[in-house]
Amino acid sequence: MKQAATSLDTRTDGPGLYELSDETRRWAETQGIETGLLTVFCRHTSCSLLIQENAAPAARRDLERYFSSIAPEDAAAYEHDEEGPDDMPAHLRAALTQTSLSIPLMGGRLTLGTWQGIFLFEHRRRAHERSLALHLLGV
Amino acid sequence: MKQAATSLDTRTDGPGLYELSDETRRWAETQGIETGLLTVFCRHTSCSLLIQENAAPAARRDLERYFSSIAPEDAAAYEHDEEGPDDMPAHLRAALTQTSLSIPLMGGRLTLGTWQGIFLFEHRRRAHERSLALHLLGV
Amino acid sequence: MKQAATSLDTRTDGPGLYELSDETRRWAETQGIETGLLTVFCRHTSCSLLIQENAAPAARRDLERYFSSIAPEDAAAYEHDEEGPDDMPAHLRAALTQTSLSIPLMGGRLTLGTWQGIFLFEHRRRAHERSLALHLLGV
Numbered sequence: 098m099k100q101a102a103t104s105l106d107t108r109t110d111g112p113g114l115y116e117l118s119d120e121t122r123r124w125a126e127t128q129g130i131e132t133g134l135l136t137v138f139c140r141h142t143s144c145s146l147l148i149q150e151n152a153a154p155a156a157r158r159d160l161e162r163y164f165s166s167i168a169p170e171d172a173a174a175y176e177h178d179e180e181g182p183d184d185m186p187a188h189l190r191a192a193l194t195q196t197s198l199s200i201p202l203m204g205g206r207l208t209l210g211t212w213q214g215i216f217l218f219e220h221r222r223r224a225h226e227r228s229l230a231l232h233l234l235g236v
Numbered sequence: 237m238k239q240a241a242t243s244l245d246t247r248t249d250g251p252g253l254y255e256l257s258d259e260t261r262r263w264a265e266t267q268g269i270e271t272g273l274l275t276v277f278c279r280h281t282s283c284s285l286l287i288q289e290n291a292a293p294a295a296r297r298d299l300e301r302y303f304s305s306i307a308p309e310d311a312a313a314y315e316h317d318e319e320g321p322d323d324m325p326a327h328l329r330a331a332l333t334q335t336s337l338s339i340p341l342m343g344g345r346l347t348l349g350t351w352q353g354i355f356l357f358e359h360r361r362r363a364h365e366r367s368l369a370l371h372l373l374g375v
Numbered sequence: 376m377k378q379a380a381t382s383l384d385t386r387t388d389g390p391g392l393y394e395l396s397d398e399t400r401r402w403a404e405t406q407g408i409e410t411g412l413l414t415v416f417c418r419h420t421s422c423s424l425l426i427q428e429n430a431a432p433a434a435r436r437d438l439e440r441y442f443s444s445i446a447p448e449d450a451a452a453y454e455h456d457e458e459g460p461d462d463m464p465a466h467l468r469a470a471l472t473q474t475s476l477s478i479p480l481m482g483g484r485l486t487l488g489t490w491q492g493i494f495l496f497e498h499r500r501r502a503h504e505r506s507l508a509l510h511l512l513g514v
Contacts, residue, residue, distance in 0.1 A: 098237045098238075098239070098373070098376045099376075100376070100410060100411070100513065100514065102410050102479055102481050132239060132241050132371075133239070133371075134273075134275055134371050134373065134412075136412055136477045136479055138477065138478055138479050138486055140486060140487065140488035140491065141488050141490075141491070142426065142427050142428045142488070142490055142491055147331055148281065148335045148336075149281050149327060149330075149331060150281045150327055153316050153318070155315040155316035156316040156324065156327055158315055158316075159314045159315050159316050159324050159327070159328075160327065160328065160331060163307070163328050163331075164331075167306065167445065168441070175437045176433040176436055176437055177431050177433035177434040177436075177437050179431070185434065185437050188427060188428055188434055188437070188438065189437075189438065189441050191427075192425055192427060192438060192441075192442075192471075192472060193331075193332055193471055193472075194331060194332075195334075195335075195473075196426045196473070196476065196491075197426075197476055197477040197478065198335065198336055198477075199275045199277065199336040199337075199338050199477050200277055200336065201241055201275055201277050201369045201370070201371035203241050203369065208277055208279060208369035209279065210279035210280050210281070210367070212280075212281055213279065213280070213281055213335075228488070230479045230481065230486035231479070232410075232411075232412050232479035234373070234376075234412065234512070234513075235239065235373075236239065237376045237377075237378070237512070271378060271380050271510075272378070272510075273412075273414055273510050273512065286470055287420065287474045287475075288420050288466060288469075288470060289420045289466055292455050292457070294454040294455035295455040295463065295466055297454055297455075298453045298454055298455050298463050298466070298467075299466065299467065299470060302446070302467050302470075303470075306445065332470075332471055333470060333471075334473075334474075337474065337475055338414045338416065338475040338476075338477050339416055339475065340380055340414055340416050340508045340509070340510035342380050342508065347416055347418060347508035348418065349418035349419050349420070349506070351419075351420055352418065352419070352420055352474075373512070374378065374512075375378065
């Protein structure tokens with residue numbers, strides 16, 4: 098049994114889903130692990146992780162609109178406003194989605210389904226440097 | 237330290253919570269692992285995973301109704317409609333619940349609480365073949 | 376590769392976010408693991424886990440209010456009411472947040488970001504004894 102860990106850093110430029118499937122797969126599938134477990138961890142509270150539809154851009158736009166509608170920017174609704182009107186909805190959208198993902202590997206490959214992509218879900222308006230921790234273990 | 241991995245395939249027949257606690261437990265608790273970690277991963281984006289109340293069928297019906305109400309079928313609301321009116325709400329309900337579950341084992345048993353069951357949450361209307369990836373490691 | 380597992384038990388006294396970062400870190404970072412993976416698992420279906428903003432108490436209050444508003448107590452809305460009016464909303468709020476968290480360790484420390492805290496999210500009104508299962512593995 099062996100393991101590997103790394104940081105995957107990326108720059109976001111406003112709200113939306115940023116696909117990281119290729120970068121993640123490239124790292125996870127080149128560590129000499131046939132059977133194992135990949136963990137992706139988001140080190141922030143105003144962006145999050147999501148495994149979702151990787152083919153239809155319209156589905157991603159609907160996802161973005163949906164989370165904007167159920168956790169809207171609304172200055173009157175939130176007590177916490179020191180970091181701008183998009184900060185508290187960002188925390189809510191992060192709470193509704195994922196901070197960590199666990200994906201098994203079999204046959205040297207992530208077991209992602211055909212239509213599954215790994216996305217960083219940015220909830221803030223300003224550009225941000227975002228950092229994910231990746232951990233892999235197996236044989 | 238050793239590990240095991242398998243596929244757990246199941247057929248769903250319309251929306252709702254399908255309990256997989258018995259199948260999952262039977263596999264995870266017969267691999268000779270006393271202390272370890274089980275990962276359950278859903279290989280789809282229009283169904284998802286949930287650990288929830290395993291005793292009261294009324295609680296499950298309420299859960300199903302609730303997710304139908306906060307992410308409703310509504311042709312006018314979504315841009316992505318090529319796969320039918322139940323497809324986009326399925327992605328939303330999946331995004332609000334889980335794609336992966338991580339459950340420790342102690343004393344040879346999953347640490348699930350008394351009232352916790354493992355459920356596949358089907359969000360599509362048509363019958364589907366669904367595939368989960370199970371990964372277990374420990375001693 | 377080695378592993379450790381333990382129970383982290385805590386008493387809650389009504390709805391809200393209870394920070395468990397210190398207890399979790401104290402255990403996870405004193406097992407002699409430099410690189411590895413921590414899993415935190417909640418053994419209940421009416422409380423849950425969340426990694427969220429650890430600095431601003433107002434952000435936590437907004438989070439609590441938000442989940443109360445999207446999954447409200449509403450006797451007329453739910454079929455399952457045997458365990459009191461706060462039980463079914465508790466299951467819904469748990470379904471919308473997390474039952475398990477996976478956090479990598481690097482350099483002997485959890486990779487939590489500066490502003491990330493680990494919280495138990497209690498959804499019931501009465502006092503409860505809550506139990507988490509912690510699992511750690513690595514080198």
